[in-house]
Amino acid sequence: MxxxxxxxxxxxxxxxxxxxxxxxxxxxxxxxxxxxxxxxxxxxxxxxxxxxxxxxPTKADLLFQIALLVHDSVLRTLHEAVAAGTGPPQRVRALMYAFSAWHARHHRAARVIQNELGALGPEHAAQIADLRRRVREMILAEVGAGAASGDFDVADLPGAARALSSLAIDVCRWYRPEGPRTPDEIGAFYAHTAMRILGAG
Amino acid sequence: MxxxxxxxxxxxxxxxxxxxxxxxxxxxxxxxxxxxxxxxxxxxxxxxxxxxxxxxPTKADLLFQIALLVHDSVLRTLHEAVAAGTGPPQRVRALMYAFSAWHARHHRAARVIQNELGALGPEHAAQIADLRRRVREMILAEVGAGAASGDFDVADLPGAARALSSLAIDVCRWYRPEGPRTPDEIGAFYAHTAMRILGAG
DNA sequence: GTCTATAGCTGGATAGAC
DNA sequence: GTCTATCCAGCTATAGAC
The missing domain is CATH 1.10.10.60 (Homeodomain-like)
Known part of the structure; x- marks a missing residue:
């Protein structure tokens, strides 16, 4: 994990x-x-x-290359995380752990892609938007599987998925390497917090 | 509310x-x-x-004036929210509702103060940092009161307070006025989510 | 492939008419 | 208090030597 x-x-x-x-x-x-x-x-x-x-070729291309590499890293990290889980709670726990810890470990790169993507041109922005949609859909699918199986108790499925994603992404805004918690500790705490948000005891 | x-x-x-x-x-x-x-x-x-x-006098001063007004608005909104609550769960619910809804309603102004404060000079930045500390301390105090009274079940008090604050602040990143939820609906959902995070049944 | 030098443009801020 | 015109510093990107 x-x-x-x-x-x-x-x-x-x-x-x-x-x-x-x-x-x-x-x-x-x-x-x-x-x-x-x-x-x-x-x-x-x-x-x-x-x-x-x-x-x-340009400063803008540098930003685009960064965005491609970063989103590729996120997607691979999330796929590796859920692959090991055998049921919805385990899979979502692993997903939340990995997503949160990734945003702590790579907080500088994550800040760039959260704050600076507006500087991309239209077709580069569209390409990155597609990768970001895949991340959102993956989280929604995993949370949805747990709701369908009865492992989770969620009245607002998109809202709950959004809350998990939001919590993990925002780690890159407040995380400081010199702070009291390691990326793994943050991952563990947020995996636990996700279960509470989803009403999974 | x-x-x-x-x-x-x-x-x-x-x-x-x-x-x-x-x-x-x-x-x-x-x-x-x-x-x-x-x-x-x-x-x-x-x-x-x-x-x-x-x-x-300068473009930088414009940013500073914005930051002062915005943080003043947040602090007043939070104080008004908790003033009506009679116990910790009610107070934290009202706080979370108000903080989340504020970030939806004022998402443009909120984005400025989350992303652009690095452009402030040292003494202006210090003044704003002080206001931001007061917001964090207020949330921590309200959550702490509920932990002390036994209304909440939290193993990591600063972590839980950080999660609530993070969830509400990040609303300004993803909120779109044309989206499916109103600021008040987001506030209500996040007030409910906060109770789950805090183990307040 | 890295350097120095520079072209060409845009930005923050000021001057002076009205 | 708002306008137009302008100064000059700093920017992206290119040219040409090594």
Whole structure:
């Protein structure tokens, strides 16, 4: 239950492209997309101003590549989490644990995709919106299975699914690495909290 | 329970200052602080570029004034909500209802203060951080009173208070006015959800 | 593939007429 | 108090040397 999808960025090569991507995540998370200059990014990667454009055509493309990698990591994490569960309560517990812990572990990357996606152009935004819909539908399906089986007691199914998702996503807003709880502790607490929200004793 | 603090902006005079402030809230919410130009703001208020500086010394000051007014509105809304409650469950229900509904009703203003406060200078940021601490402490105190009285069953008091606050705040991220639920319906559902999270049957 | 230098544009803020 | 015109700093992206 404490596993993750490994390093989200290992597939990015060459190493200079990855350094630029990581510097962009840090700066976008801290200053926002529009508050970040290409010089912030190249300086963060230890390069000079012009070096960015050898690896990425525009600053906007950098944001898009980040969004693709991040949503892919989330989807794989959630699929791995539910795969092990044998019944709805177990599966939803694992889902909530994994989703919450992911948002703590990757809070910088998560902040970027929660706050800065408005800077994407229309067709890039549509592509990312599709990935995000798949996350929502997965959570709704798992909660719905538990409602159908009688394991959960929910009067408002979409509302309850939204509450679980909201709780996990918002971890990236308030989480601080130096805070009192580890990502795993947050995952465990929110898995328990999810069962209460769903009326599963 | 459906009351609010009235119009958050009525105290802003003259009317031209208020128009600029409202245009700034809309643009900051949609494009972010750094993505918003002073020309966006003045155009949104139906004025020309230079007119802003008659009413506000800088663009940053506009953000600060918004943050002050918004946090004042939240604090007044929460105090009014708990004032009517006679016991911890009633008080926390009213608090959660009011806090959630406020974030739906004022989702644009709320997005600005959740996402754009990083653009404030150090002393302005410190002043706003103080107001935000008062909100957190109020929620913690109300939940703590219910734990102490035995009305709630919580193993992790700060964690549970954080979950309630997180759930209500995140409403401003996903809420859409054209969506299926009204602010009051969201408030009612989240007041009920809070009781489940707190183990108050 | 990285550097320096710079083109071309947009932004925040100011000046001065009305 | 609002307008138009403008200053100049900072931005994205490109050019050309190495």
């Amino acid at each position: 404490t596993e993750d999808t490994g390093d989200m960025w290992v597939t990015v090569t060459p190493e200079a492209s990855r350094r630029l991507l990581l510097a962009a995540v840090d700066s976008f998370a801290e200053r926002g997309y529009h508050g970040t200059s290409t010089r912030h990014i190249t300086a963060g990667a230890g390069m000079s101003a012009g070096a960015l454009y050898v690896h990425y | 459906t009351e609010d603090t009235g119009d958050m902006w009525v105290t802003v005079t003259p009317e031209a200052s208020r128009r600029l402030l409202l245009a700034a809230v809309d643009s900051f919410a949609e494009r972010g602080y750094h993505g918003t130009s002073t020309r966006h703001i003045t155009a949104g208020a139906g004025m020309s570029a230079g007119a802003l500086y008659v009413h506000y």
